[in-house]
Amino acid sequence: MIDVSNILEFIEDVKEQLTNKLQHKYMKNIISTPSIDEDKLLLLCSFLEPFSTAEKPLHAHAVSVMLVQFALDTHDLVSTQQLPSDTSLEKERQLTVLAGDYYSGLYYFLLSQAGDITFIQRLATAIKKTNISKMFLYRNEVKTLEEMIHHFTLIETAVFTALTEYFEQPKWTKLFLNVLLTKRFLYEKQCLLNDEKTLFTETFKRYMKRNSINKREGIAMLDSYIETNRNALIDGDEFTKSEEMKKYIKSLLIHETSMGRRVNDARI
Amino acid sequence: MKLQMIYAFLHGDISRIEKELEEAIEKENTSIISEASLQLLQAGGKRIRPVFVLLGAKFGDYDIENIKNVAMALELIHMASLVHDDVVDDSDVRRGQPTIKAKWDNRIAMYTGDYILGRSLELMTKIPDVEAHKVLSHAIVEVCLGEIEQIKDKYDLQQNFRTYFRRIKRKTALLIAVSCQLGAIAAGADKSIHERLYWFGYYVGMSFQITDDILDFTSSEKQLGKPAGSDLLQGNITLPTLYALEVPGMREQVEKLFEGEHERISIIIEEIKKCGAIEKATKVSDMYLDKALTVLNELPPSKAKNTYNKLAKFIGKRKF
Numbered sequence: 150m151i152d153v154s155n156i157l158e159f160i161e162d163v164k165e166q167l168t169n170k171l172q173h174k175y176m177k178n179i180i181s182t183p184s185i186d187e188d189k190l191l192l193l194c195s196f197l198e199p200f201s202t203a204e205k206p207l208h209a210h211a212v213s214v215m216l217v218q219f220a221l222d223t224h225d226l227v228s229t230q231q232l233p234s235d236t237s238l239e240k241e242r243q244l245t246v247l248a249g250d251y252y253s254g255l256y257y258f259l260l261s262q263a264g265d266i267t268f269i270q271r272l273a274t275a276i277k278k279t280n281i282s283k284m285f286l287y288r289n290e291v292k293t294l295e296e297m298i299h300h301f302t303l304i305e306t307a308v309f310t311a312l313t314e315y316f317e318q319p320k321w322t323k324l325f326l327n328v329l330l331t332k333r334f335l336y337e338k339q340c341l342l343n344d345e346k347t348l349f350t351e352t353f354k355r356y357m358k359r360n361s362i363n364k365r366e367g368i369a370m371l372d373s374y375i376e377t378n379r380n381a382l383i384d385g386d387e388f389t390k391s392e393e394m395k396k397y398i399k400s401l402l403i404h405e406t407s408m409g410r411r412v413n414d415a416r417i
Numbered sequence: 418m419k420l421q422m423i424y425a426f427l428h429g430d431i432s433r434i435e436k437e438l439e440e441a442i443e444k445e446n447t448s449i450i451s452e453a454s455l456q457l458l459q460a461g462g463k464r465i466r467p468v469f470v471l472l473g474a475k476f477g478d479y480d481i482e483n484i485k486n487v488a489m490a491l492e493l494i495h496m497a498s499l500v501h502d503d504v505v506d507d508s509d510v511r512r513g514q515p516t517i518k519a520k521w522d523n524r525i526a527m528y529t530g531d532y533i534l535g536r537s538l539e540l541m542t543k544i545p546d547v548e549a550h551k552v553l554s555h556a557i558v559e560v561c562l563g564e565i566e567q568i569k570d571k572y573d574l575q576q577n578f579r580t581y582f583r584r585i586k587r588k589t590a591l592l593i594a595v596s597c598q599l600g601a602i603a604a605g606a607d608k609s610i611h612e613r614l615y616w617f618g619y620y621v622g623m624s625f626q627i628t629d630d631i632l633d634f635t636s637s638e639k640q641l642g643k644p645a646g647s648d649l650l651q652g653n654i655t656l657p658t659l660y661a662l663e664v665p666g667m668r669e670q671v672e673k674l675f676e677g678e679h680e681r682i683s684i685i686i687e688e689i690k691k692c693g694a695i696e697k698a699t700k701v702s703d704m705y706l707d708k709a710l711t712v713l714n715e716l717p718p719s720k721a722k723n724t725y726n727k728l729a730k731f732i733g734k735r736k737f
Contacts, residue, residue, distance in 0.1 A: 175569050224527040227504065234507065235652070240568060243505045246527065247565050250501060253534060254558040261550035269550065270542035277535030280528045284450045287524060 152198075159198040160190060163211045170212065170255055171219070173248075179237075180244045183219040183252075189309070190215065192328055196313065196321050209263040210312065213256040217272050217308050220252035221279055225348065268315055275311040279304050286352045297356060298374070301349055302326070305333045323381070331378040338371045423727045424468050426720065430481050434467050434488050441489060441536060453517045453529040457496055460512040466491040466596040468728070469618060473600025475721035476610050486543040487603045491596050493537030494557065500530035505564070506651075513642075549602045552615075556595040563587025571652035572675050574668060578659055582623070585630075590622030597725075613712050617725065620709035624733040627702040630655035632735075634689050646682045649674065656701060660694035661685075667692070706733035 164185060171182045193211050201207040227246055232239045253276070260269045282300035284290075291297045306329050313322040337349045341364070357367045424431070442454045467488035474484040500517050502508070504526050509519040518526035541553065566584050570576050597618035601611035632640075633648045634657055648655055652675065654662075661667050667688060674681045689695065709729050716722050 173565070175565060221531065224531060225524075227523050227527050229522045229524055232507075235572075239507070242523075243568050244565065246501050246504050247561060247568070249527070249531075250498075250534075251558070251561040251565065253531070254554065254561050257538060257550070258554040258558050261547065261554040264547045266542050266545060266547065266550060270539055273535045273538035273542065275535075277532055277539065280532040280535065281450055284525070284528050284532075287528065288449050290449075 156191075156195050156198045159201065159208070159211075160194045163194055163208050163215075164190065166208060166212050167215055170216065171252075173251070176244055176248055176251075180241055180248060183223060185215070188328070188332060189218070192325060193309065193312070196316075196318070196325075200316060209259045210265070210268060213259050213268075213272065214308055214312055216252045216256040216259070217276060220249045220256070221276065221308070223249035223252065225283075268312075271311040271315050272308065275307040279307045282307075283348065286348050289352065289355055291352065291356075294356060294370075297352055301333075301352075302330060304348075305329050327378045327381045331375060331382065334371055334375045334378065338368060338375065341368065341371065420463060420465075420728075420731060423731060424472070424724055426724075427468060427471050430471055430485070431464060431467065433481065434485055434492070435464070437485060438489055438492060441493075441540065442533075449521070449525065450529055450532050453500075453521065453525060454496075454533055456514065456520075457500065457511075457517065460514050462512065464492060465728075465732075466495055466592065469593060469596035470600035470603075472721045472725055472728075473597045473606075473611070473614050474604035475719060476601045476614065476716070477604025477606035479604055483544070484600060484603055486540045487549070487599050490537045490541035490553075491592070491599070493533050493540070494553075495592065497530045497533040497537065498560065500526050500533065502564075505568075510642075544603050546602055549599055552595050552598060552602065556591045559587045559591050563591075567653065570654065574654070574662065574671065574675075576654060576659075578656075581654070581656060581659055585623060585626040586619070589626040589629075590619045593622035593625065594618035610716065613715055617709050617712045617716075617729075620705045620712065621729045621732060624702045624705035624709065624729075627656055627698055627705065628733060628735060631657055631695055631698050631702065634686055635695060644682075646686050649685065650679060650682055656698040657689050657694040660697045661689045661692055664688070664692045664694075702733060706730070709733075 167185060176182075190211075193214060197207045197211050223245060227249075228238075228242055232242065256272060257269060260266075260272070282303040285300045286297065286304070291300060306326050309325045309329060310322050313319075313325055333349075337347060337353075339345075340347050340350050341353065353367065353371075357363070362370070421428075438458055439455060442458065443451055470488040470491055471479075471481075471484060474480075474487075499511065503511060503516040504518050504523050507518075508516050510516065516526070517529055541550070544550070563584055563586070566580075567588065570580060570584065594615045595618070598611045598615035601614050606614075630648065633655065634646060636645060638644050644650070649658055649671070658671065662671065667685075670681060670685055670688065674685060706729060710726065713722060713725055713729070
């Protein structure tokens with residue numbers, strides 16, 4: 150049985166620990182501290198809380214997953230242009246590199262303290278796979294739309310599905326995948342509409358150009374992916390349609406969490 | 418004597434580690450990540466960390482099948498940090514070859530470094546001892562903090578000797594210390610042994626970095642592969658400079674250098690050499706080396722112990 154009050158307490162603890170880890174006195178003056186994605190945190194904690202016990206608390210696991218994601222996302226922000234040396238911009242870039250490394254180090258440290266070597270390995274594999282996929286997209290080494298979506302899906306979900314697979318919960322893996330991809334595609338669609346550069350939009354634009362697809366058609370393709378993931382959430386399987394899950398989502402809406410708002414936004 | 422001659426009896430195991438390192442990277446991907454990682458691997462390097470790991474393991478039940486994972490993980494962690502350091506330092510050349518960030522770009526360097534880190538931790542998790550992971554993860558976090566501090570302390574003439582020692586401990590000494598210790602832990606050596614090996618590696622690492630900082634002033638551009646005084650020109654205040662700053666008038670000279678009067682560097686180098694700062698820094702390096710050898714003396718006699726002894730002296734007394 151999913152107990153919302155326990156989950157909310159778990160979230161608060163994880164959030165507090167995470168915020169403490171991210172507060173580096175010097176770094177926070179130069180670069181922005183990563184903002185915590187409330188949706189991801191909610192999903193993560195909802196999944197982990199039932200497995201957590203007084204003897205074996207799993208807060209370190211939740212914090213570690215978020216830290217690895219921060220590490221990977223932070224390194225996407227490292228600029229590529231030539232900068233004059235000893236400027237604030239150069240210092241910002243230097244600290245962006247080191248911040249990502251620091252978050253990776255913290256994940257390893259936390260899980261070592263928790264004594265969970267297997268999960269250290271699972272996250273290490275997720276780090277490795279994510280970067281291989283990023284490289285494929287960044288270097289434009291993908292030929293088909295399917296390949297592109299495959300790498301994009303991996304980048305977006307590898308860290309989280311490492312967790313659900315570790316706990317052998319395939320239904321949750323699917324749920325994570327659908328939620329994370331729906332959210333991400335909605336974001337990327339907005340970026341594409343606003344001509345904002347992201348790893349995905351740049352790759353997708355190259356794909357559209359190669360295949361003579363105009364922007365309107367490109368947006369329609371993204372809409373179709375959003376719809377597919379959204380439908381999988383609505384009509385997916387017995388798990389997402391179960392009374393328990395419905396009740397849980399309803400409780401979340403009552404608590405007016407950001408997940409609730411996003412769920413409404415996405416018309417799920 | 419050449420460095421490799423000192424540990425010649427490990428040649429077979431080191432060659433095997435070299436080969437398996439390549440396989441570890443090549444095995445699962447064909448993308449540019451493999452090319453970039455292999456370029457760095459094949460450029461060579463002293464492989465001093467794997468050597469320290471293997472020697473540490475000789476104090477326990479030496480099984481290369483097991484210990485190779487630690488040795489490879491440590492070398493890969495070192496490599497990952499080099500790839501990212503080149504972005505931090507905006508370096509275009511390493512070991513005589515273009516850096517990954519120069520050959521491709523910063524983003525490729527970030528992805529390659531992160532990939533290598535992931536691969537190294539995968540290898541390390543083949544070691545089931547939680548203590549080993551606590552030791553290594555603590556060191557990794559400290560190394561990152563050391564690098565962040567280095568950025569913070571740049572051009573800061575108010576920093577003191579304590580700041581410098583803490584920085585080089587994190588930047589260099591810790592990874593050498595844990596290389597020695599982890600070899601012993603993974604081979605099941607007693608706590609009293611692996612803790613001593615940690616301190617041995619720590620003192621050697623401190624001596625190594627101080628010697629490195631001295632050589633930046635005393636070696637030629639040809640020997641260093643970069644202009645003499647590069648550390649100071651980049652705002653890094655090392656032990657010889659800290660001693661020299663005690664000499665009246667020196668602080669003003671360095672301040673002007675930091676304000677952009679780069680031509681002053683040759684005068685400052687000469688002043689640092691003349692004022693006794695090099696001798697004082699050398700004395701500190703020697704003190705750390707002595708401490709390393711004292712700790713080593715407390716360990717049972719063995720071929721590994723003799724090799725550690727020779728390596729420590731070689732590293733601490735090297736001329737370039």
